Amino acid sequence: MNVPLFKGLPSTQIEQLASIASYKAYRKGERVFSEGEEASGFYVVIFGRVKIAKLAPDGKEQILHIIQMQEPFGEVAVFAGERFPANAEAMEDSRILFLERDAFIRLIRKEPSVAMNMLALLSRRLRQFSSLIENLSLKDVPARLSSYLLYMSQYQGDSNLLELDVSKTLLANSLGTIPETLSRILAKMTQGGLIEVDGRRIRLLNRRVLEDVAAGRRTVM
Amino acid sequence: MNVPLFKGLPSTQIEQLASIASYKAYRKGERVFSEGEEASGFYVVIFGRVKIAKLAPDGKEQILHIIQMQEPFGEVAVFAGERFPANAEAMEDSRILFLERDAFIRLIRKEPSVAMNMLALLSRRLRQFSSLIENLSLKDVPARLSSYLLYMSQYQGDSNLLELDVSKTLLANSLGTIPETLSRILAKMTQGGLIEVDGRRIRLLNRRVLEDVAAGRRTVM
Numbered sequence: 001m002n003v004p005l006f007k008g009l010p011s012t013q014i015e016q017l018a019s020i021a022s023y024k025a026y027r028k029g030e031r032v033f034s035e036g037e038e039a040s041g042f043y044v045v046i047f048g049r050v051k052i053a054k055l056a057p058d059g060k061e062q063i064l065h066i067i068q069m070q071e072p073f074g075e076v077a078v079f080a081g082e083r084f085p086a087n088a089e090a091m092e093d094s095r096i097l098f099l100e101r102d103a104f105i106r107l108i109r110k111e112p113s114v115a116m117n118m119l120a121l122l123s124r125r126l127r128q129f130s131s132l133i134e135n136l137s138l139k140d141v142p143a144r145l146s147s148y149l150l151y152m153s154q155y156q157g158d159s160n161l162l163e164l165d166v167s168k169t170l171l172a173n174s175l176g177t178i179p180e181t182l183s184r185i186l187a188k189m190t191q192g193g194l195i196e197v198d199g200r201r202i203r204l205l206n207r208r209v210l211e212d213v214a215a216g217r218r219t220v221m
Numbered sequence: 222m223n224v225p226l227f228k229g230l231p232s233t234q235i236e237q238l239a240s241i242a243s244y245k246a247y248r249k250g251e252r253v254f255s256e257g258e259e260a261s262g263f264y265v266v267i268f269g270r271v272k273i274a275k276l277a278p279d280g281k282e283q284i285l286h287i288i289q290m291q292e293p294f295g296e297v298a299v300f301a302g303e304r305f306p307a308n309a310e311a312m313e314d315s316r317i318l319f320l321e322r323d324a325f326i327r328l329i330r331k332e333p334s335v336a337m338n339m340l341a342l343l344s345r346r347l348r349q350f351s352s353l354i355e356n357l358s359l360k361d362v363p364a365r366l367s368s369y370l371l372y373m374s375q376y377q378g379d380s381n382l383l384e385l386d387v388s389k390t391l392l393a394n395s396l397g398t399i400p401e402t403l404s405r406i407l408a409k410m411t412q413g414g415l416i417e418v419d420g421r422r423i424r425l426l427n428r429r430v431l432e433d434v435a436a437g438r439r440t441v442m
Contacts, residue, residue, distance in 0.1 A: 132397070
């Protein structure tokens with residue numbers, strides 16, 4: 001089972017997972033699961049491709065993800081104990097692995113190290129992803145954040161003291177980054193003497209430099 | 222425990238986690254754990270900041286991460302059952318939560334849903350992160366990939382049929398993205414008639430358009 005979700009697991013654990021897994025072939029266009037169905041297990045595409053889609057109220061199909069070879073799907077609903085939030089359909093003749101939820105829980109109870117190792121894999125991957133997002137964001141996010149701060153200051157009566165009207169998570173989202181990276185950029189700007197942060201209150205200390213950053217004439221990193 | 226690692230867990234599980242957690246105050250400069258030490262538990266910064274660093278062979282300190290409030294640290298080593306790979310030191314007076322590994326494993330064995338919910342949280346977050354990386358990558362990665370393909374083709378004797386000399390994971394890394402996104406870009410370029418992919422062999426079908434994409438004069442999405 002050469003899939004990222006299990007990559008790096010010790011071979012004994014791969015065998016334990018394999019022992020509760022079953023293969024199934026799907027024809028092109030065949031439904032794997034339907035929206036609202038109980039999430040009785042999760043899937044890994046071994047060969048082929050699977051479309052995850054919802055029907056919009058106007059009857060149009062809205063594709064959420066296209067699952068490629070080696071990628072799992074349905075796992076979030078299964079881990080969370082929820083129903084499937086969308087339909088899954090084979091886009092071509094596919095071979096798909098199925099891991100049943102109850103067998104997976106029994107395995108974790110007997111062998112908690114399977115869960116620990118999967119938590120380790122996912123945590124390590126999240127760490128890699130967040131440093132990649134940080135690298136990808138470093139060019140644009142400080143500029144967008146500076147524009148936002150200057151705009152908000154103008155909007156709030158041109159005061160140098162402004163109050164964020166959204167949570168940092170929402171602000172990070174709208175700037176195209178994650179809260180961790182936004183925090184680091186705010187910390188950098190604080191260290192650089194550009195701003196002062198106190199919860200949701202931000203004081204602009206150097207508008208001229210903020211304007212330069214917003215215009216891309218200067219970086220903060 | 223308002224930390225992303227546990228955010229969204231049902232309150233009964235938060236209580237179970239809290240019952241195995243302990244708080245400790247650290248002074249600025251105080252060591253939390255040392256490289257090579259057995260990872261007997263993981264930490265969450267409640268207040269303050271923690272520096273994760275290694276000593277390079279030349280004796281210089283190399284900072285790997287700065288852990289901000291609400292972020293966990295040491296959890297990868299703990300989940301994986303490894304030793305701590307670096308030192309952790311409080312950068313200012315800090316309050317830190319500690320969750321002991323053995324107690325955590327006992328909790329999972331008794332209550333596998335704690336592990337399932339944490340797997341759900343991490344999977345959901347990975348999914349959000351990878352779609353963010355995809356969005357951030359979409360501008361630059363196709364251009365960099367096209368340059369790389371044209372360069373490799375020239376290097377391999379100006380043939381239109383070239384063989385990747387690195388794995389797709391490594392190629393994705395060096396293009397600043399993740400394998401999933403690289404796969405989707407390769408699929409898009411295939412659908413657009415620019416290339417044909419057969420394992421590690423790639424045939425260039427339309428060099429003129431690839432040159433336009435490489436130069437940023439045209440997008441593939």
